[in-house]
Amino acid sequence: MFKKLSVLAITFVLLLGCLPMLSAQAAGNATAKQPGNSNPLMDHKLGADPFALTYNGRVYIYMSSDAYVYNSNGTVKDNDFSALNKINVISSADMVNWTDHGAIPVAGANNVNGSAGIAKWASLSWAPSAAVKKINGQDKFFLYFANGASGIGVLTANSPIGPWSDPLGKALVTGSTPGMSGVTWLFDPAVLVDDDGSGYLYAGGGIPNTSDPASIASPKTARVLRLGADMTSIVGSASTIDAPYMFEDSGIHKYGGKYYYSYCFNFSGTHPAAYPAGEIGYMVSNSPMGPFTYTGHFLKNPYTFFGVGGNNHHAVFNFNNQWYVVYHAQTVAKAVLGDGKGYRSPHINKLVHNSNGTIQEVQGDMAGIAQIANLNPYTRVEAETIGWNAGITTERTQAAGGPVSNMNVTNINNGDWVAVGNADFGSSGASSFKANVASATGGGKIEIRLDSATGPLVGTLNVPNTGGAQSWQEVQTTVSNAAGVHRLYLVFTGSGSGNLFNFDYWQFSTGGDGGTTPPPVSKVEAEDMTLSGTYAGKITSPFSGVALYGNDDAAAFNQYYAYGTHNFSVRGASNNSSTARVDLLIGGVNVGSFNFSGTTPSVQTLTNVAHATGNQEVKLVVTTDNGSWDAYVDYIEWSQ
Incomplete structure (x- = not known):
């Protein structure tokens, strides 16, 4: 993740974008993630510097936060990184339908997140990475983040979505940590928990002297540190990774008993063909502490795929025995603004290791990953679980139940919709639909449609005035002709102006009692x-x-x-x-x-x-x- 404004003029405008709350788009129209495509992962928000953690059949993506920054005349200006004090989380079991888990208010210094700020010593939270490890018989989760370019902090939780706490009350890694001297930018952490439970943290970046060809070619600003058994302490001294043309964006994964350190090449000077500027290169070692040997590159700059560039940030992960890379590109901002302006969105494409251990070039595209499992509509589904959408946003909710930091869909206007991919209604089909809703206005309707926003109408749910935007009521309706596997579209209609209602969760039933019959x-x-x-x-x-x-x-x-x-x-x-x-x-x-x-x-x-x-x-x-x-x-x- 690029943080040094002094080099913004180098070849590409290097920008840090993350997860802003977008204003409603034209009713009925998807923004950038078109139905049928899986990239970007979402377009009701943005997200930069993504890191993937797999746990209990789900992929969790952690991203730097951001919000559109405006000029005095109300137009969006280039990203100035002024809101990088939270970490946003989404998750999926099928790689198409992503649940929005909201923002973790990481930074607590200078009251940037009000009283909710967790790390009271930190003013920023950049480029997160996450890990899980069993400690004292319980799975513990660790979220590492950069406080600007000056150090690395860590939060802990008992679930991948929190609630989070700061176990140290200070940075885990700073410039005074043994072995960290000489690191230009102390940021972009990546974490690995090895097969034996040992933890390792990778971080660093920058060029000590951009006018010196030797410094550009071999900056020696990447480091690996051994974590203590508690994952919140450092053991010994950091080791230097001599990564050619290193700029930023440490990544780490293990494959075939080898350790793969990956990173973004810098943009300065003249590069040999083996180190293309702004792309992701990788090194291989027999040990997590190195030494690492440069091997090749596998992910081109986003400009190659999407016609809009900027910096490159990635993470490699395995899910259900398939390897993937998650990275960011300015596709949503380009669709919204006509220009990326430094605001980026997460994407996932397959990654393939060759039989000799090298990595094939990744092909980035908007198609992304085909849905790997059907969605079960007969269990509670959070309304903020979204495959595609038009017009809506999400917000923290006061509704009871649901996951930690539960969200609801809001900013619902006539003609807006949310959709999920491959909902499997079975051969007998659904007979009823219920939803948890709240409205301070006249409410509206949820049209239940199959395959498209104008597809077959299988039911209509009336949403009443519930007495307040956070006064929740479960309502239900009958459904017919909903059988088999379909994309499910929930289309919102109403005559009122502004937000018609808020939407917390939904569920279908095969019984005739509105969903009170438990599943077999x-x-x-x-x-x-x-x-x-x-x-x-x-x-x-x-x-x-x-x-x-x-x-x-x-x-x-x-x-x-x-x-x-x-x-x-x-x-x-x-x-x-x-x-x-x-x-x-x-x-x-x-x-x-x-x-x-x-x-x-x-x-x-x-x-x-x-x-x-x-x-x-x-x-x-x-x-x-x-x-x-x-x-x-x-x-x-x-x-x-």
Whole structure:
């Protein structure tokens, strides 16, 4: 991420854009993410410097925050980075429909986020990265960010969307940290948790002397630091990564037992063909601490793909056994303003490793990734889960329930809509639809349409005046002819001016009672499963089930799934006071974990788990956790 305004004139205008709240577009028209395309990931907001974390069947994208900055005459001016004090989060189980989790108010100095600012010492939050690690039997999440170009901070949470806290009350890494001397810009952190649980942090950038060809070619401003077991401390001294033509944007991933450090080339001076300016290059090592050997490049400057350039920022990640790269480009701003002006949006395309370990050139485009799993419309879906939209924005909500920092859709005008891709209504179809809504005006209607904003109308929901914009009421209506797999469009209509109503969540039902009938539940007793491993066996206490004693023990069965999303529950216990972890594998893919603390049986649940369809092996595998391997399993059950 580029932060030095003094070099804005170098070849490209290097800009830091992030997630602004956009004003409503013309009713009925998508902005930049056209129906059928997956890029940009969203267009009701922007987002820069994206980093991906995969967890329990979802991809979480963390981005620097931003808002359009205006001239005195009301026109949008070039991004001046004045709102870079939050981190925005979206997530998806299918790579098309993204849930907006809002903004994390990171910076707390100078009251920039009011009393909500978390890191009271920081005035900025740039280029986040995130990691998860099990500590004391519980998954802990770590969010690293740059306080401008002067240091790296860290926040912690018990879930990937918070709530977050500042465990140190100060920066984790500064210029005085051993080994950090000589780093021009101390920013752009990237984090890796290795297979053995060890953590590593990569950061740095800049050119010590832009008039010196040697300094341009070998700036030596990238660093790698070993993190402590708590992920919030530094062990020893940082090591220098001698990355040729290094500018910014540290990235790290592990593939085939090798460590791949990737970064953005600088724009200064004359570059040999092997180091093209403004592109993403990479180095490879046998160790996370290096030394790294330069190998090649794999992501061109966004200008090549989209006709609008600026800087380049990326992260490589694996999801469901496929490699991807998330990066930013000024596509939404170009569509809105006719010129990027430094405001950018997240995109994802596939990344391929060759058999010799090199990386193929990524092909950026607006098509992006095809939807990898159908959406289940028979579970609660947040209204801010959006594949495509026209006209709306999102905001923090006061509605009860929902995820941490729950959002609602707002700025709803006549003709606006939101849509999701590939909702699977099944062969019998839906019979009712309910939504949680709030309105301080005359309300309006939600037209339920299939395949397009003008497609077949299968139901209409009347939204009343509920007594306030945050006074929530669940309303419902009947639905007909909604069967099979379709894009679902919720089209908003009404005669009032301004915001017709706010929208929190929606859900379809196959029952005739407006959605009060619970979905059917399927159940398999553990003692009826096929056991494998050294010590696995059946038990009669504390229940009739199985005991899985070692980390190769498993209980499995085969199941046909017509739908790609379910809620899974397992009843189990540990054999002692410690925590026992049981992983759920479907078709060989780990889709989540159940953690049982103590000997008293309990039911643990994973919701909205995306998985492969068709005939699949379902396996429960015990995992070593805090020295305790032994888990008792009673049954597994699942529902839509």
